Amino acid sequence: MFLPLVFQKFRLRFLRYFDTLHAQDRGPLPVTGMRNIRLDSLPNGRPVASRDCALCTRRRIRCDRTVPSCLKCASRNHECPGFSSINLKWDQGIASRGKFAGSMVPIHRGKASVFNDSMRKPHARRPKAITFRSPQTRAELSVSSIRYHGDLLEVASGALHRASQDQYLVNRCARVILLDRLLDHFSTGVVPRLTWIELPDNLWPTTLRSLAQGSRCLYLSLSCLAAAHLSATQIGTISERSSFKQLHDRLRELSLQSVNQGIARVLTNTPSGLSGESLHLWLTETLASIIALCYAEAFRPAPTRWKLHLYGCRTVVDRLSLHRELGPERLVEKFLLKEVADLEALSDFSTPTLMSPISTTRASTLACGNSFWGFTDLIREISFTEKKHQHASGKMSAIDMSAWHTRADESYHGIISNVRDMCGRQGNITCFESVARAHHYATVVYSYQALAPEVIGEATVALEALFTILKDMCTTDNEAMTAFWHDMFFPLLIAGTECSADEGLQAIVEHLYLTALSITGLWCNSASLQFLKSYWQRSQANVHMVWIQYVGNAESGTGPFIVF
Structure with a gap:
């Protein structure tokens, strides 16, 4: 049976x-x-x-x-809502039974006006904001103007686009979740792109993120930086990339407004109600906000505001210097001064303006041990020395290059001696050693280009070694190298300036440039690639011109650029 x-x-x-x-x-x-x-x-x-x-x-x-x-x-002829990491249920009915069955919000039917009237009362008590202290920010950053997709957040459009007073809780919670997720992405996805190698004493994901919880200006700037990175690196549909772009633009606008107000208060007078330690903390938060906006420009093609942000950093640093004389220098302040000094070092060699380095003696003894990545300090001093000699006499006097050789060697050996403690896997160690050697040789070549162009032939050995490293990178497909492509733009620029007569080497440099751009999303470096192409095709009248002089030439067609 x-x-x-x-x-x-x-x-x-x-x-x-x-x-x-x-x-x-x-x-x-x-x-x-x-x-x-x-x-x-x-x-x-x-x-x-x-x-x-x-x-x-x-x-x-x-x-x-x-x-x-x-x-x-x-x-079943249903419209698939997509795949999101967080599914808010406010557009699905808050309950299947009971007095709120089928409702979108917990409101008795026929009593919406009473609820609205109670919300309008001045004494109506609302839940305390989770993240934002300022109601101005919650009002400006309306969720109806922000659409977000992908792994960050995809809130059902029905709940968000009905932005009525009855749904203020939905909108506010969605904003808080979105911005908190942006800060999470900042700590995990953006911070590794802001440093040569990620170290435990990097203050961006720890101390500065904690400061952002109480600072509207810094909170918006860090969120803007995370959105800028997502808009440049997100792999998805056109609508998804466009959504991150809209989110970045909106956060950028709010951040600029907040920073502009802060700078105006710095230039006019001391902010009311602040003095002593609180004023120093406020200046530190403002400086960190401007640096974050400057970093956000790195993810935009052909950025135009990074130089303006650097001037803003100078303004706040000058005011901070007054407080440094009255008390000891804080660790956060040292870290931020080092960040500004590094940004100026990576842009000084493309600008003719002579600017004294920011507290060079202080900035060289900051976090990251005993100046872990010494090449940036060396590049800054080479650029400053070159501009100083040019402004003083118009002609470069004889310089002993052995001292610069020695400093480059010391920086390289200082890095290599600690690399095994910082890189866990053998593949990472090998890739980082290649990156360090590339910077070593590129710095030596740059010192001759800037300080002794007439004897550039003495740097032939370093130049050939640099090209050997780049050829190996071009022919080797190493996944471990993905974590270090953001460190390669300066060696690529220096190598590109020395291959004007070799189309094969030009193809290698351009290929590596495009690879690094697509992986890192640091599209600000596309301006330096355009400069190289112009330099390779320069006229016979400028064929003997050093690239540092060619930057300001009208034929180059490019303005100041940053090699980040």
């Missing part, structure tokens, strides 16, 4: 096994008219998401996770 049931089970197992064998050859099944879709009948090589869609989760069925929309939803 149990034979039919056993036969049916055997038949189902056989059909499932048969479908599994032929699923890959058969290809995807047509969606039209399908009601039940077995996951083992779908092709194995199809693109899938990392989580179930929100609708399948709500229906309590197993999602097939097919990108861009799952087949389970399509088979």
Whole structure:
């Protein structure tokens, strides 16, 4: 009597096994008219998401996770909401039973006006904001003007675009979640791109992020920086990239307004109600905000505001210097001064203006041990010495290059001696050693270009070694190198200036430039690549001109650029 049931089970197992064998050859099944879709009948090589869609989760069925929309939803003529890391349920009804059954917000039907009237009362008590202290920020950063996708956050459009007073809690929570997720991305995805190698004593993801919780200006600037990185590196549809771009533009506008108000208060008089330690902390937060905006410009192609932000940093640093004379220098202040000094070092060699380095003696003894990455300090001093000699006499006097050689060697050996403690895997150690050697040789070549161009032939050995490293990088596909591509733009620039007559080397430099740009998203460096192309094609009248002199030439067609 149990034979039919056993036969049916055997038949189902056989059909499932048969479908599994032929699923890959058969290809995807047509969606039209399908009601039940077995996951083992779908092709194995199809693109899938990392989580179930929100609708399948709500229906309590197993999602097939097919990108861009799952087949389970399509088979039932449902619109797949996509795959998000956080699914807010405010557009799905807050309850399935009870007095709020089917409601979008916890409001009794027919009593919305009473609820609205109570919200308008001055004494109406609202939940305390989780992150923002300032109600001005919550009002300016309206969720209806921000659409976000991908792994950050995808809030259902129905709840967000009905921006009524009844849903202030939904909008505020969505804003807080979004901006907190941006700060998380800043700590994990952006900070490694702001330093040569990530060290435990980097204050950006620790101390400065903690300061941002109480500073509207710094909070917006760090969120803007994270959104800028996402808009430059996010791999997805055009609409997703456009959403991050809109988010970055909006946060950038709010950040600039906040920083501009802070700078105006610095230039006019002391902010009211601040004195002593609180004033010093406020200046430090303002300086960190401007630096973050300057970093955000690095992820924009052809940036125009980075120089303006550096001038803003100078303004705050000058005011901070007055407080340094009255008390000891703080660790955060030292760290930020080092950040500003490094930014100026990476832009000084493309600008003719003579500016004294920011507290060179102080900045050289900052965090990261005993000046872990000494090449930046050396580059800054080479650029300053070159401009000083040019402004003094118009002609470079004889300089003993052995001293600069010695300093470059000391910087290199200081880095290599500590690299095994900072890089865990052997692959990372090998790649970082190549990056350090590339910077060593590039710095030596740059010292001759800036200080002794007439004897540039003495740097031939260093130049050939630099080209050897770049050729190896071009022919070797090493995944470990992905973490260090953001360190290669300065060696690529120096190598590119010395291959005007070799089209093969030009192709290598351009290929590595484009690789580094696409991986890191630091599109500000595209301006230096355009300069190299112009320098390679310069006229015969300027063929003997050193690239440092060619930067300000009208023929180059490029203005000052930063090699970040």
